[in-house]
Every structure is written in structure tokens, then in C-alpha cells.
Amino acid sequence: MSPGDPKWLDVIERDLHRQFPFHEMFVSRGGHGQQDLFRVLKAYTLYRPEEGYCQAQAPIAAVLLMHMPAEQAFWCLVQICEKYLPGYYSEKLEAIQLDGEILFSLLQKVSPVAHKHLSRQKIDPLLYMTEWFMCAFARTLPWSSVLRVWDMFFCEGVKIIFRVGLVLLKHALGSPEKLKACQGQYETIEQLRSLSPKIMQEAFLVQEVVELPVTERQIEREHLIQLRRWQETRGELQCRSPPRLHGAKAIMEAEPGPWPTLQPSPSIRLPPDALLPGSKGKPKPPKQSQKEKEQWKQAKASGQLDKPPTPSQAKVAAAAGDACPPQDVPLKDPAHQDPAPQDSAPQDSAHHRSQDSVHHHSQESLTSQESEDTYL
Structure with missing residues (x-):
């Protein structure tokens, strides 16, 4: 830093101990608070040599130094002297x-x-x-x-x-x-x-x-x-x-000036299929696993998804669904199935459909539960 005008430096040094003498920053002569205050006031005399130093600037700079580093305090002092209280x-x-x-x-x-x-x-x-x-x-x-x-x-x-x-x-x-x-x-x-x-x-x-x-x-x-x-x-x-x-x-x-625009920074993460407030449309269904897709294709190829169940078949399917726990049962090709009595074929078909339905429902429940645990 430039040596500065000795006239101003002498006045600044005499004023240092008068600024908040009981504050911990300025209580000791030659302490870090007084040193920063001296540098800030000296820098202003170099920045505005036509104005120099005024004794009323010392308490202003001292208050600023209590809340910010010396460089920021200097530029705040400049703003006060030039914009807030010019002249x-x-x-x-x-x-x-x-x-x-x-x-x-x-x-x-x-x-x-x-x-x-x-x-x-x-x-x-x-x-x-x-x-x-x-x-x-x-x-x-x-x-x-x-x-x-x-x-x-x-x-x-x-x-x-x-x-x-x-x-x-x-x-x-x-x-x-x-x-x-x-x-x-x-x-x-x-x-x-x-x-x-x-x-x-x-x-x-x-x-x-x-x-x-x-x-x-x-x-x-x-x-x-x-x-x-x-x-x-x-x-x-x-x-x-x-x-x-x-x-x-x-x-x-x-x-x-080129002030940076504020960008939104989300603090809450939502599932990708969540419906936001005010948005239109339905949430997308959860994705099926590869195993579920294969089972769905096999069921469709066997024609089980094309025929709606009769009332008696629906009752049998409901009873079978309540009695049987969900488990992975591989679907067999209808061409290689063992011969069965004619009257039991609808029941077997309904039984397989109920197991597939229960299995698919359990998979969806696990998937939704895992998704909820992940975001919560």
C-alpha cells in the first residue's frame, strides 16, 4: 500500500483509541481492531485524496469492522460517503x-x-x-x-x-x-x-x-x-x-449490473410419478419388472386375458385368492398341460389367474412401498 499523506495518517493514529474503547476489538492499543481501522481509514484517503480524512468517518468504519472484514468495511464506507451521505x-x-x-x-x-x-x-x-x-x-x-x-x-x-x-x-x-x-x-x-x-x-x-x-x-x-x-x-x-x-x-x-438471476433450488424430492399441486393429468403408473412383463405375455398368449370370467368363476377365484398366499407359480404352456376333467378346467384357469393377480398386486405393493421409503 502507498505510504499515504502524513498529515492524514497522523490524525488517524490519534483517533484510533477514541473509537469504542471498551469494545473487545479496540480495547488494546495496536490490536487487530485498531490496525484494521487504521488501514480502512488510510485506504479511503488514498481512494479519495481530494477529501482526505474526517474524524466522523472513524466511528462509521469501526461499526462496519465489527460486522465484516476490513476490505468489505472499506467498500461499505465508500458507499456511505458517496451514495448515502454524499458531501x-x-x-x-x-x-x-x-x-x-x-x-x-x-x-x-x-x-x-x-x-x-x-x-x-x-x-x-x-x-x-x-x-x-x-x-x-x-x-x-x-x-x-x-x-x-x-x-x-x-x-x-x-x-x-x-x-x-x-x-x-x-x-x-x-x-x-x-x-x-x-x-x-x-x-x-x-x-x-x-x-x-x-x-x-x-x-x-x-x-x-x-x-x-x-x-x-x-x-x-x-x-x-x-x-x-x-x-x-x-x-x-x-x-x-x-x-x-x-x-x-x-x-x-x-x-x-450483470446481477445473477436467482434459480430455483428444490429442497423436497418427489417421486417421478407424483402429481404436483395444480398440475393436470394423471400420474404415470409404476414400471413393471421384466418378470412381470413375461408373465403378462404368457397369460395373453394363452388367451386367459381375453375371456371374462363367469360369476361362478369369479367366486372360485376370490375363494382361491383368499386361501392361497402369494407365491411365484410359473405359468405352463396350455399345449403341454396335463389332461383334466372338463368341469375342472375353468376352476384351474381361474385359480391361475387369481394367483397371477395376487402376485402382481404384491409386486406393485412392494414397488410402491420401496418408492415411498426412498423419498421419505
């Missing part, structure tokens, strides 16, 4: 200033009481929302809430960051009772820095964020309004950041 970590922080004005304008619709109090105290949004937004609340919320917020943030984009900020402001300054302790700027800032644990509790916070009626369209419309005001009062933005994309779906649609 946040530029030198003059123009994008975060613009989003501060957007947040303050949206607060007027969400909580007029909190908006009026902050306006009367003349508290600039940068005083309370900079760390919230630039660190994606990694340094503000409890760990369980951070993970939930980040999940929603990656899926839906920066509107989740706005919603979380609005929820915190609404419940911290949104009632006259809570404003009694905020008589000045200092007390108000302290109120926002020491938020109530109930507000930051995972279940409560996520429910409030989901139900807050702030959409991407409202954020983009307010962005255009604040951008026009910025240009009228301060001139053009010096940081030309790419357009902000709202969530993973928007990023995927903006960068179509």
Missing part, C-alpha cells in the same frame, strides 16, 4: 449544513413547540445535529438502537437519519413541561446531549421512526428550497457531491 465529509461540511436547515424546517411540521423554542433561543442546528448525522447516531444511541437504525438506514436511506433526529427533538423539547428546564441555550444543548433513556430505547424509538410521516419526496422538496436559499445568500456550493440515493434499492437501480 458530509468534505472539507467545508457544506452538505451537513444544508441538511441541518432541512431538519430544522421539517421540525416545524413535526413539532411546532420544539421548533419555536429553538428559534427563540437562536440555536443553530449544527450545534446538536452534526454528530447525530455524520456518525449516523453511532455515538448517541444505545447499541441495540444503533443496529436497528443502521438496518433501516441501509435499506431506506437518509430519510431514516432525518426521522430519528426529528423523533429525538420532538420528545426532548416537544412539550411545555420539558421546556421548563431549558431556559437558555446552554440548558437546551445539555438537554439534547443527555437524552432520556426512554426516548432512545429500541422498541420505542423504532416505532416512532416508522410512524413518523416524513417521506423522501418531502426531504427532496425541502432540499431544493434550502439549496435555493443557500445560493441566494452564500453563492454556489463549492463541494459538487453526487446526488443522494435513498436506500439500497435506489442504488441498485442506479447502477444496473
Whole structure:
């Protein structure tokens, strides 16, 4: 790896021990966690030398390293800086200033009481929302809430960051009772820095964020309004950041690639003759063995399959089938059969047919049972 700019490397080294110092990955100086964090942040300064390093990137990269290898954490950091929060970590922080004005304008619709109090105290949004937004609340919320917020943030984009900020402001300054302790700027800032644990509790916070009626369209419309005001009062933005994309779906649609199509992978194997739900037609009968085919041909050649049995023969066949267990009895050629009385010929013929029928039925039962055992 390139040696990098010494100016950025010195700042990065000084910030390493400040990132989650009680976490097992970063608790020891020079440990594997701090080494990976240093490499990720240094790689970004080489990847974007015009931006360099911003201190708010360190907690972002540290959270990523807790969940993935260093290389993946680096590319996730790139996506956050370029797609989710473009311009946040530029030198003059123009994008975060613009989003501060957007947040303050949206607060007027969400909580007029909190908006009026902050306006009367003349508290600039940068005083309370900079760390919230630039660190994606990694340094503000409890760990369980951070993970939930980040999940929603990656899926839906920066509107989740706005919603979380609005929820915190609404419940911290949104009632006259809570404003009694905020008589000045200092007390108000302290109120926002020491938020109530109930507000930051995972279940409560996520429910409030989901139900807050702030959409991407409202954020983009307010962005255009604040951008026009910025240009009228301060001139053009010096940081030309790419357009902000709202969530993973928007990023995927903006960068179509040769994504592999998902192929069905069956997890249940069915017999080849099974009838699937919704399919038409009858299942194919099970295949006969070679022995069964030979017996069927011999029976057909002897003419036994062509003549239907009489009622008396059917009774004899049923009685013979019940009395005789299934066994393999070879069929004899009718031309070489021993002479028998005339009245006993139908009974013998019926007896052979019953044995063949029972034998064939037993073979089918074994075949179906074996097939069932195989797939079950």
C-alpha cells in the first residue's frame, strides 16, 4: 500500500483509541481492531485524496469492522460517503449544513413547540445535529438502537437519519413541561446531549421512526428550497457531491449490473410419478419388472386375458385368492398341460389367474412401498 499523506495518517493514529474503547476489538492499543481501522481509514484517503480524512468517518468504519472484514468495511464506507451521505465529509461540511436547515424546517411540521423554542433561543442546528448525522447516531444511541437504525438506514436511506433526529427533538423539547428546564441555550444543548433513556430505547424509538410521516419526496422538496436559499445568500456550493440515493434499492437501480438471476433450488424430492399441486393429468403408473412383463405375455398368449370370467368363476377365484398366499407359480404352456376333467378346467384357469393377480398386486405393493421409503 502507498505510504499515504502524513498529515492524514497522523490524525488517524490519534483517533484510533477514541473509537469504542471498551469494545473487545479496540480495547488494546495496536490490536487487530485498531490496525484494521487504521488501514480502512488510510485506504479511503488514498481512494479519495481530494477529501482526505474526517474524524466522523472513524466511528462509521469501526461499526462496519465489527460486522465484516476490513476490505468489505472499506467498500461499505465508500458507499456511505458517496451514495448515502454524499458531501458530509468534505472539507467545508457544506452538505451537513444544508441538511441541518432541512431538519430544522421539517421540525416545524413535526413539532411546532420544539421548533419555536429553538428559534427563540437562536440555536443553530449544527450545534446538536452534526454528530447525530455524520456518525449516523453511532455515538448517541444505545447499541441495540444503533443496529436497528443502521438496518433501516441501509435499506431506506437518509430519510431514516432525518426521522430519528426529528423523533429525538420532538420528545426532548416537544412539550411545555420539558421546556421548563431549558431556559437558555446552554440548558437546551445539555438537554439534547443527555437524552432520556426512554426516548432512545429500541422498541420505542423504532416505532416512532416508522410512524413518523416524513417521506423522501418531502426531504427532496425541502432540499431544493434550502439549496435555493443557500445560493441566494452564500453563492454556489463549492463541494459538487453526487446526488443522494435513498436506500439500497435506489442504488441498485442506479447502477444496473450483470446481477445473477436467482434459480430455483428444490429442497423436497418427489417421486417421478407424483402429481404436483395444480398440475393436470394423471400420474404415470409404476414400471413393471421384466418378470412381470413375461408373465403378462404368457397369460395373453394363452388367451386367459381375453375371456371374462363367469360369476361362478369369479367366486372360485376370490375363494382361491383368499386361501392361497402369494407365491411365484410359473405359468405352463396350455399345449403341454396335463389332461383334466372338463368341469375342472375353468376352476384351474381361474385359480391361475387369481394367483397371477395376487402376485402382481404384491409386486406393485412392494414397488410402491420401496418408492415411498426412498423419498421419505
